[in-house]
Amino acid sequence: MIPTPDLSHIQKEDFDRVYEPAEDTFLLLDALEEDQELIQLLQPRVCLEIGSGSGCVTTLLAKIVGDANAIFLTTDINEFACQTTKRTALHNEITHIEPLRTSLVEGLLPRLKNSIDILCFNPPYVVTTHEEVAGTGIEASWAGGIDGREVIDKLLPYISILLSTNGIFYLLLINENKPMEVVKIMEEAYQMKAEIFMERRAGREKQYILKIQHLKNE
Numbered sequence: 001m002i003p004t005p006d007l008s009h010i011q012k013e014d015f016d017r018v019y020e021p022a023e024d025t026f027l028l029l030d031a032l033e034e035d036q037e038l039i040q041l042l043q044p045r046v047c048l049e050i051g052s053g054s055g056c057v058t059t060l061l062a063k064i065v066g067d068a069n070a071i072f073l074t075t076d077i078n079e080f081a082c083q084t085t086k087r088t089a090l091h092n093e094i095t096h097i098e099p100l101r102t103s104l105v106e107g108l109l110p111r112l113k114n115s116i117d118i119l120c121f122n123p124p125y126v127v128t129t130h131e132e133v134a135g136t137g138i139e140a141s142w143a144g145g146i147d148g149r150e151v152i153d154k155l156l157p158y159i160s161i162l163l164s165t166n167g168i169f170y171l172l173l174i175n176e177n178k179p180m181e182v183v184k185i186m187e188e189a190y191q192m193k194a195e196i197f198m199e200r201r202a203g204r205e206k207q208y209i210l211k212i213q214h215l216k217n218e
C-alpha cells in the first residue's frame with residue numbers, strides 16, 4: 001500500500017487559498033490505488049491532473065507509476081494551487097511534476113493530442129449559480145454552476161482527443177452532476193467506454209469515480 005502523501009508542509013491558513021483534501025480527494029486516491037497494478041502495466045509516459053489543488057493526487061500517482069522518466073503535468077486555474085502542488089511533490093521527493101496555471105487543458109493541445117496515459121480530475125462539482133463559476137481563488141474549488149456540471153462539461157469534448165490509445169480518465173462526480181448522463185454523453189457523443197468504477201457516500205454527498213477510456217476493438 002502506498003501511503004497518502006505527507007502534507008505537513010502546508011499550513012492551516014494555506015487552506016484558505018487552496019482546496020484541503022477531503023473525502024472526494026480520498027475517493028480519487030483510492031481509485032488510483034485500486035488500479036495500481038493496471039496503471040503500472042500501462043507504463044504511463046505522460047500523466048495529467050486537472051485542478052491539482054494541494055498536489056496530493058498527482059504526488060500519489062507519481063509514486064504509483066514510480067518511473068523517473070514519466071512526465072507529470074498538472075493544471076489549475078488558481079496560482080496558489082499550482083505553487084502548492086509543486087511544494088507537495090518536492091516535500092514527498094517527487095521532482096518531476098510540472099504545474100501549469102491554466103484553465104482545464106488550455107495551451108496543452110495540439111502538443112498533447114492522443115498522448116495522455118493517465119488523466120485525473122476532481123472538479124468543482126457543487127451546484128451553484130452560473131455567475132459563481134468565474135473565480136480563480138478558493139471558490140473555484142467547488143463552484144460548479146448549473147447541476148455542478150459547467151466546468152466538467154467544458155472538458156468532456158477534449159477527453160477523446162487527449163487520451164492515448166490505452167489511456168484512462170478518472171473523473172470524480174457527485175449525484176447532483178448526473179453521473180449516468182455523463183456516461184451516456186461519453187458513449188454516444190464521443191464513442192468512448194465509460195463506467196462507474198467506484199462510489200461512496202460522504203455525509204450528504206454520494207460520490208462516484210467514472211472511468212473513461214477509448215473503445216477497444218475486441
Ligand SMILES: C[S@@+](CC[C@H](N)C(=O)[O-])C[C@H]1O[C@@H](n2cnc3c(N)ncnc32)[C@H](O)[C@@H]1O
Nearest residue numbers: 019025051052053076077078103104122140141
Ligand atoms: C475539488 S478541488 C480538487 C483539488 C485536488 N485535486 C484534490 O482532489 O484535493 C478542484 C480544483 O480544481 C481547480 N479548478 C477549478 N476550475 C478549474 C479550471 N477551469 N481549470 C483548472 N483547474 C480548475 C480548483 O482551483 C481546485 O484546485
